[in-house]
Amino acid sequence: MTAQLRAFPVLVLIALAWIAIPSGASANHVGPYGNGVPYKWQNLQSLGGSISYSLCPLGEPYAQDWRWGIENWDSYLSTRMDFNEFTCGQSVRTYVTWESADECGLTVFGKPATACWTATDATWQPQGGYFLLDEAEIPFDVSYKAQSLSNRTQLSAHEWGHNLSLDHHPYDNSCSLPGVMAYVNAQPPCFYVPAGSEIQTVECVVYDLLP
Ligand SMILES: [Zn+2]
Numbered sequence: 001m002t003a004q005l006r007a008f009p010v011l012v013l014i015a016l017a018w019i020a021i022p023s024g025a026s027a028n029h030v031g032p033y034g035n036g037v038p039y040k041w042q043n044l045q046s047l048g049g050s051i052s053y054s055l056c057p058l059g060e061p062y063a064q065d066w067r068w069g070i071e072n073w074d075s076y077l078s079t080r081m082d083f084n085e086f087t088c089g090q091s092v093r094t095y096v097t098w099e100s101a102d103e104c105g106l107t108v109f110g111k112p113a114t115a116c117w118t119a120t121d122a123t124w125q126p127q128g129g130y131f132l133l134d135e136a137e138i139p140f141d142v143s144y145k146a147q148s149l150s151n152r153t154q155l156s157a158h159e160w161g162h163n164l165s166l167d168h169h170p171y172d173n174s175c176s177l178p179g180v181m182a183y184v185n186a187q188p189p190c191f192y193v194p195a196g197s198e199i200q201t202v203e204c205v206v207y208d209l210l211p
Pocket of ligand 1: 158162168
């Protein structure tokens with residue numbers, strides 16, 4: 001009896017989640033801020049810091065969509081944070097590229113994850129209670145190419161949000177809360193630039209930059 005009582009809400013949640021999922025885009029990732037522990041860049045821990053990124057391979061036609069997702073964050077964060085693009089092939093902090101070996105895998109519903117965020121070099125800081133990021137990667141699955149422009153921009157902004165230590169809006173689809181950190185992406189997305197609440201979380205909660 002107790003097992004049945006426990007199982008019921010889980011089944012309902014799975015059913016609701018299944019209904020809410022449109023075909024195609026979703027994104028997964030590991031351990032950003034939220035229920036997990038935060039990952040922080042050293043250079044963003046004071047006002048005016050920057051991190052470098054590259055879009056590869058050189059001449060990649062979808063690089064413009066990746067760039068928009070990242071630079072939308074940059075413009076909203078004004079002079080408080082800068083994300084600077086370097087030419088593909090240079091040593092940078094965040095590598096944005098295509099999957100090389102299905103790094104993103106499948107979502108829990110068995111569909112290819114369209115993109116993901118991975119810390120490729122991070123060191124646990126026991127006193128601060130966070131991982132100090134030295135290098136990260138954002139791979140995209142080929143299914144990204146079939147998305148609309150607004151979806152492609154949102155997906156890039158979403159993964160960059162993970163790069164800034166944001167987790168998903170819990171139990172959310174991309175229309176019920178403003179912003180780019182929904183777990184499920186609608187077709188087309190309701191939002192493809194970061195919301196004020198997301199900017200504020202990065203500035204004031206993750207990085208403690210503003211009073
Ligand atoms: Zn995500």
